[in-house]
Amino acid sequence: MSPNAVPRQWNTRAVDKQRRLDRITHLLSDKVAPRASIAEVLYGCITSGDRVIAEGNNQKQADFLSRALADLDPERLHDLHMIQPSVGRPEHLAVFEKGIAKKLDFAFSGTQSHRIGALMMDGTIEVGAIHTYIELYARLFVDLIPKVVLTAAFKADRAGNLYTGPSTEDTPALVEAAAFSGGIVIAQANEIVDDVSQLDRVDIPGSWVDVVVEADRPFYIEPLFTRDPRHITNVQIFMAMMAIKGIYAEHGVASLNHGIGFNTAAIELLLPTYGEKLGLKGQIAKNWVLNPHPTLIPAIESGWVESVHCFGTELGMEDYVAARGDVFFTGHDGSLRSNRAFCQLAGQYAADMFIGATLQIDPDGNSSTVTTSRVSGFGGAPNLGSDARGRRHATPAWADLADENDPLGRGRKLVVQMVETFQAGLTPTFVDELDAVTVAKKANLAVAPVMVYGDDTTHLLTEEGIAYLYMAESLAERRAMIAAVAGVTPLGRAADPAETRRLREAGKVKWPSDLGVSRAEATRSQLAASSIADLVDWSGGLYNPPARFRSW
Amino acid sequence: MTDVADLLERQSIVELPARARCQALLDSAGQRELLGPFERLRSPWLPKQDIVTQADDGVVIMRGTLGGQAVVMAAVEPAFQGGSMGEVGGAKIAGALACALADAENGTPVVPILLLETGGVRLQEANCGLAAIAEIHDLIVALRAYVPVIGVVTGPVGCFGGMSIAAGLCSELIVTREARLGLNGPQVIEQEAGVDEFDSRDRPMIWSLLGGEQRVTTGLAEHRVADDIAALRRLLGERVKADVQTPARLAATERFENLLAAIDPAAKATGESTREQFAATGATS
Numbered sequence: 001m002s003p004n005a006v007p008r009q010w011n012t013r014a015v016d017k018q019r020r021l022d023r024i025t026h027l028l029s030d031k032v033a034p035r036a037s038i039a040e041v042l043y044g045c046i047t048s049g050d051r052v053i054a055e056g057n058n059q060k061q062a063d064f065l066s067r068a069l070a071d072l073d074p075e076r077l078h079d080l081h082m083i084q085p086s087v088g089r090p091e092h093l094a095v096f097e098k099g100i101a102k103k104l105d106f107a108f109s110g111t112q113s114h115r116i117g118a119l120m121m122d123g124t125i126e127v128g129a130i131h132t133y134i135e136l137y138a139r140l141f142v143d144l145i146p147k148v149v150l151t152a153a154f155k156a157d158r159a160g161n162l163y164t165g166p167s168t169e170d171t172p173a174l175v176e177a178a179a180f181s182g183g184i185v186i187a188q189a190n191e192i193v194d195d196v197s198q199l200d201r202v203d204i205p206g207s208w209v210d211v212v213v214e215a216d217r218p219f220y221i222e223p224l225f226t227r228d229p230r231h232i233t234n235v236q237i238f239m240a241m242m243a244i245k246g247i248y249a250e251h252g253v254a255s256l257n258h259g260i261g262f263n264t265a266a267i268e269l270l271l272p273t274y275g276e277k278l279g280l281k282g283q284i285a286k287n288w289v290l291n292p293h294p295t296l297i298p299a300i301e302s303g304w305v306e307s308v309h310c311f312g313t314e315l316g317m318e319d320y321v322a323a324r325g326d327v328f329f330t331g332h333d334g335s336l337r338s339n340r341a342f343c344q345l346a347g348q349y350a351a352d353m354f355i356g357a358t359l360q361i362d363p364d365g366n367s368s369t370v371t372t373s374r375v376s377g378f379g380g381a382p383n384l385g386s387d388a389r390g391r392r393h394a395t396p397a398w399a400d401l402a403d404e405n406d407p408l409g410r411g412r413k414l415v416v417q418m419v420e421t422f423q424a425g426l427t428p429t430f431v432d433e434l435d436a437v438t439v440a441k442k443a444n445l446a447v448a449p450v451m452v453y454g455d456d457t458t459h460l461l462t463e464e465g466i467a468y469l470y471m472a473e474s475l476a477e478r479r480a481m482i483a484a485v486a487g488v489t490p491l492g493r494a495a496d497p498a499e500t501r502r503l504r505e506a507g508k509v510k511w512p513s514d515l516g517v518s519r520a521e522a523t524r525s526q527l528a529a530s531s532i533a534d535l536v537d538w539s540g541g542l543y544n545p546p547a548r549f550r551s552w
Numbered sequence: 553m554t555d556v557a558d559l560l561e562r563q564s565i566v567e568l569p570a571r572a573r574c575q576a577l578l579d580s581a582g583q584r585e586l587l588g589p590f591e592r593l594r595s596p597w598l599p600k601q602d603i604v605t606q607a608d609d610g611v612v613i614m615r616g617t618l619g620g621q622a623v624v625m626a627a628v629e630p631a632f633q634g635g636s637m638g639e640v641g642g643a644k645i646a647g648a649l650a651c652a653l654a655d656a657e658n659g660t661p662v663v664p665i666l667l668l669e670t671g672g673v674r675l676q677e678a679n680c681g682l683a684a685i686a687e688i689h690d691l692i693v694a695l696r697a698y699v700p701v702i703g704v705v706t707g708p709v710g711c712f713g714g715m716s717i718a719a720g721l722c723s724e725l726i727v728t729r730e731a732r733l734g735l736n737g738p739q740v741i742e743q744e745a746g747v748d749e750f751d752s753r754d755r756p757m758i759w760s761l762l763g764g765e766q767r768v769t770t771g772l773a774e775h776r777v778a779d780d781i782a783a784l785r786r787l788l789g790e791r792v793k794a795d796v797q798t799p800a801r802l803a804a805t806e807r808f809e810n811l812l813a814a815i816d817p818a819a820k821a822t823g824e825s826t827r828e829q830f831a832a833t834g835a836t837s
Contacts, residue, residue: 523567547755
């Protein structure tokens with residue numbers, strides 16, 4: 001060390017945090033800030049240019065705090081760098097329009113996808129990157145370490161202990177990144193209690209939290225995963241039958257994740273009926289990585305399901321989940337503990353299969369839900385819908401996809417795209433080029449927002465049949481297999497009938513008749529529950545659906 | 553406690569099309585469809601309005617027995633034009649009821665069962681549909697002197713408009729909890745009276761006022777049944793053999809006049825307040 005050098009100070013983060021907290025100590029009683037002082041608390045804790053997480057999850061939203069942030073004066077606070085797993089509230093975008101924030105790193109935008117697309121394209125929002133959930137959590141510990149985290153809980157006590165319960169979701173990952181790097185954690189709670197003994201349980205310890213404030217109204221939560229069985233069509237039932245017979249049974253899929261569409265809801269409702277008839281109970285679909293879908297209730301009640309680990313919760317499922325502690329992950333208080341980071345890891349590394357729907361598929365099998373003008377982000381689909389290259393354990397379904405002639409042959413995650421050849425309004429699902437390519441150009445994205453790449457897709461299921469894409473020996477063969485099940489879309493009409501015949505003979509493409517699945521059998525009478533009311537009956541009255549789903 | 557076996561055995565009525573409902577509910581032997589699709593009795597009015605017709609005009613008439621009792625079943629197909637009553641479909645029901653009346657008068661009673669999944673008159677056929685509905689009303693009243701006339705509303709379309717009056721005239725009315733019964737449908741009320749008066753998207757409110765549960769509680773329907781073929785078949789088998797009932801809703805008209813007089817139209821009706829008002833005027837008994 002040169003004699004004149006000033007010795008480096010090693011605790012600047014802690015000192016900075018203390019300086020910020022000193023500005024607001026006079027407002028706090030224990031760790032509780034009065035609701036009316038929220039602007040002062042935010043001005044005290046946040047400095048222009050900070051990296052700030054406003055907790056927006058798939059379902060739970062720290063909306064009181066994000067509204068308070070959007071009400072601040074951009075003269076005093078500006079150029080924030082927002083980090084959000086989900087951008088789901090209008091005020092999440094208002095902070096950019098007002099000039100309080102400038103840069104955004106996020107994973108999913110859901111209901112704000114149109115507006116965020118417009119703001120990206122006109123330069124109001126400078127996007128760092130669009131991530132997958134675990135990719136974004138990972139960066140919180142490397143190059144996107146947050147200065148302030150605004151989070152949400154059902155209940156807090158005066159010492160900052162939080163009960164996040166069924167809606168724990170992203171909270172542990174987000175809070176940990178700030179709490180152990182000299183950052184500040186501010187939590188809104190629906191209710192503040194005096195003492196930890198009044199909390200159902202502690203999900204986040206008080207020593208990780210700096211400020212708690214009682215919200216003006218309970219945090220917003222969206223019932224994203226409720227699919228009314230009333231709307232399941234015969235075509236979806238037909239495809240679900242093919243999936244169960246030609247994929248679940250064929251490969252012995254024991255552990256899995258389902259997308260949120262009606263296709264997979266149909267599968268959930270066919271397990272206790274069609275699956276039972278095929279004698280598959282106990283052999284397939286036992287261990288789930290899934291939100292508590294109401295449509296899974298009949299499969300759980302009839303003994304198909306051994307375990308379900310959840311990313312988040314679902315409105316109305318609280319009492320049912322609490323009463324099925326052997327199946328769901330619940331705390332000593334009985335309520336669900338969700339955790340998106342762990343659940344995403346489970347879906348990526350420990351599940352045999354991901355099955356979901358998409359909006360567009362190109363001739364190589366790449367697929368995306370991004371369409372022109374709409375930037376919905378990735379969420380978890382790319383992680384769930386891809387082979388985990390670091391996986392080293394074998395399960396029967398995973399190993400079933402290995403090349404048996406290769407001594408180093410390894411298995412694969414089953415990644416299944418289940419789509420009708422036409423979307424609503426007779427738009428073909430199969431397109432020459434994904435809209436994602438155009439969106440990437442218009443919004444200056446470094447990577448075209450592809451959800452699931454063609455080389456990760458192992459199976460393509462349409463109402464025409466199943467293409468076992470993992471068996472393709474060349475890109476040309478994969479293309480032919482995709483075209484073979486593309487129906488009467490332009491891509492399907494261009495398929496060579498002789499090649500399709502060869503693929504069927506080789507067992508690389510199967511028609512419903514090859515699988516022994518009859519169209520005439522595919523009726524709604526096969527569903528274990530055909531309405532939300534039936535699901536309530538199946539739950540023994542424990543499922544309490546949101547009002548908008550009731551029809552009795 | 554959930555009875556899984558029972559739930560798995562349930563076969564939903566709502567999920568079946570009209571013809572399959574008749575086939576599932578009647579005794580399997582001796583079913584005979586009258587004026588079936590091969591008669592090609594189509595609506596003459598729909599093609600003029602560029603609307604595709606159906607070979608049975610959305611109404612299925614089937615003769616047969618139920619637990620050995622001779623019955624004629626008329627089922628409206630909810631998937632065709634919202635279960636609307638056109639001239640032809642309406643005339644098919646009226647004709648079936650007229651035959652049943654002739655049989656009853658000749659001492660060979662045939663019990664009519666009406667599966668009413670209907671939004672009421674088909675607007676494209678206007679007065680022609682309404683005329684048929686009026687005939688149906690007239691025949692139901694005449695038939696009640698001889699045999700039970702049984703109406704069934706299962707949902708989720710419900711039973712509205714002129715056909716809700718037909719339901720109201722039946723000597724026995726069977727509903728599921730998903731059924732809705734009312735003169736005007738929720739969208740119509742909202743359109744006419746405004747969203748403050750009636751929000752057609754407020755599902756709990758709609759079912760609390762028009763739903764099967766409420767209609768049974770307030771005495772506007774007699775029986776509640778699960779959405780299950782076997783359960784409905786059991787109940788129908790019992791009711792077709794019972795003596796003709798005259799429920800209070802058909803007999804004690806002065807009670808309803810009192811009820812109407814007691815209602816303050818400015819006060820917002822709820823499921824609860826309506827039940828109380830019905831109970832107070834004794835209209836439910």
